Amino acid sequence: MGNHLIKNAKVVNEGRVEQCDVLIQGKYIKRIGTDLKVDDDIQEIYANGKYLVPGAIDDQVHFREPGLTHKATIATESRAAVAGGITSFIEMPNTNPQTVTIGHLEDKFAIAEKTSAANFSFMFGGTNDNLKEILKVDKRNVAGLKLFLGSSTGNMLVDDEKVLREIFSKTDLLISVHCEDEATIRANTAKYIAQYGDDIPIRFHPQIRSVEACYLSSSRAIQLAKETGARLHVFHLSTAKEMELFRNDIPLEKKKITAEACIHHLWFTDADYEEKGTHIKWNPAVKGQQDKDALWEALLDDRIDVIATDHAPHTLGEKANVYTKAPSGGPLVQHAMVAMWEAYHQGKISIEKIVQKMSHNPAILFQVEKRGFIREGYFADLVLIDPDDSWTVSKDNLLYKCGWSPFEGTTFQSKITHTFINGHLAYHNGQLSDELKGMRLTFDR
Template sequence: MKKQLLVNAKLVNEGACFVADVLIHHGRIEKIAPHISDSNVDVFDINGNYLIPGMIDDQVHFRDPGLTYKADLTTESRAAVAGGVTSFMDMPNTVPNTLTRNLLEQKYQAAAQQSLANFSFFMGVTAGNLEEALRVDNESVCGITDDGLYFNEQQILANNPEYLEKLFSRAETLVALHSEDESIIDRNYERYFDETQGRIPFALHAKIRSVEACVTATKRVLSIQAKHQNRLHFFHISTGEEALLFSDSDDYSTKRVTAEACIHHLWFTDADYEKRGGDIKWNPSIKTENDRQMLIQALKEGRIDIIASDHAPHSKEEKTGTYEQVKSGAPIVQHTIPLLFELASRGEISIEQIVEKTSHRVADIYRMKERGYLREGYFADLVEVAPNSPWEVSEKSLLYKCGWAPVTGQQLSAKVKRTFVNGNLVFQEDKFISDAKGSRLFFEKIR
């Protein structure tokens, strides 16, 4: 296989930004140096653009199997790669829910045939499958989670402390949870339903799925984890008050509790409900500008460890109607990296911090083997981002199967130019260059 040489690149890695060349061979980074000369290579001129490790998105809902009318592994992995996401971890709320090891392996087999990006899948854990969930191999499965499964079970696990005691006392793999208090949400819903005579505006979503609902559940889960010291990860933290509950330690060899923020909670605020309405109805809800700013500050301090997309597509019909009718979630994986670079252009976060939170720390938390960094010997999952390439998110540019996005019409200044997955140039200048499939992700076996 011919080597690939990337020249004139501005590398962003491990807190530094520097100009260097990168040599790729057999899918891995063979050499990083100021100037590399090698014969029989394909040369790619990066033209002074940023070269970053591909985003590792630890929370996507690609809807495959069973819900493929709105998304599937082929379409959404293409959207991911076009957006600079080279690896993803998919949630278990497919049809059927991924609650057995057999169903889990079926998803891995399907991804091997369909996905352009590297992949892993969470095992679902509910009140009824504890023994099965605990049997997953933590070297080949990213973790276990209840995220999305509360539609089919009586309650999410954050509201079931007795069950969490059992789970946390025995789990040897990472447990990732959705954390909201359902009793508070139900109480809020009843109040606002009465006040609006059943015509709840979307702006009240932030009041119904409130700060109190998030903080109460998160405190409850943290108190149980403290007894058992299992590895625990919180998905989509949406409030500044919650962010203050987490440690700012950057020692991931000992850090047992980690947390993420999602791009929509860093980009939108409750003021956007007036314009975007049900398009930005997510669970947990998008909250205030103060919450948004506190989440960004928590990312800088290390209290929030990573950034994810929570890509959760629904059909246009499912996002149309009244507050009660519109489903929660939206497609955004194609736009997460460009939106983060837009925040960087505003001075809210640095490019180095983007790379840290979308690649380095994800690899650290999940103890991922040989990914997430620009290091010699690591897999060549690389993304070229041009910082001064203005473009508008149009419906025509969308790669999501559902055909819509909550950021349509948004003007952005940074654009993904090239994406390499395992050394394969898969995407370049708005075109897919290769149909090479991604690989299964693997993890260090550490309790």
């Protein structure tokens, strides 16, 4: 593994931007300072006005392996993530087989250890009948527990209130939840099918997976967490109404209930359905401008703690189906960071806040060991970004196995030029390294 000295970078870390050098030795950040001198065997990289940020930690991805590998694999999507400045990911349990037993969890870790370009962990999945397996999970070695309280596949919808309370009461894992009320969605869907059949116009997606469905589910989950003392993290918020459920008057380290927003809910609105169609069909649905504005407000005032992707690729053929058969989700890991930097260029958010929400806060929230910050002794998961090197997303530069992106045709002003994974230069000016240096995440719990 080569050693590197990054010279004269604009280092973005812990609320500050400072011009300095960063020395990488082996897997770790060895020194941070100015005018660092090193031996001849250390490769120097001159930042020349670029920003150096800690690699993003994406706390919600679907890499589709095992069982759904016609859509994506850990190998393909982790490489796309590295090119996008995401150096660590936490993958979800709704694969095939589902990650609801310790054996299936370890099978996924074994795949990632052989094929992942980025650092990795996995969520263990909850069902109505696997509490005994949940209680076997070691919270020091697994990211947490994922519960689908709506919009699930297979038997992963946890809709037994007694079981849900028992899980919240007995596990000491961090519980992450998908919140949409299934009964509300089913009733809404039936109404639109009665009018349109299966070919419901996509513009009605936010009415079917409505504000009311989201709020009803998320408010119930939060109330249950308060009653039981469970540690709760609410994934992919999408509505203005839900923002009243979260607080910003205490530090993240002291919060028992935390919140995430995803790139697509911060970028798109229901006005984009006409052009993008099912390519922006997600669950929860992309909703109106008022909801998007409220998400941005909550993100900036720290009611929302984390920015993630919910990267969930499907093939173009699958997406081309009529509404009721077109799956929800889309690929995002390659473009999430530059999309947020585009928001910086638009004056919506500071660079320091982007780093807080994509790197620092996921590390704090999940208690990830020695990642998410630029600190001496921490793993060298680092990203160099040129803020003024514009490029346009096209099929020719996509790395997703599914071969498409909702951002095709979008021009981003900033470009990621270098990504380091555990001190290894894994991506440089459009080229991915063949060496795989991703490691299993560990947690300080």
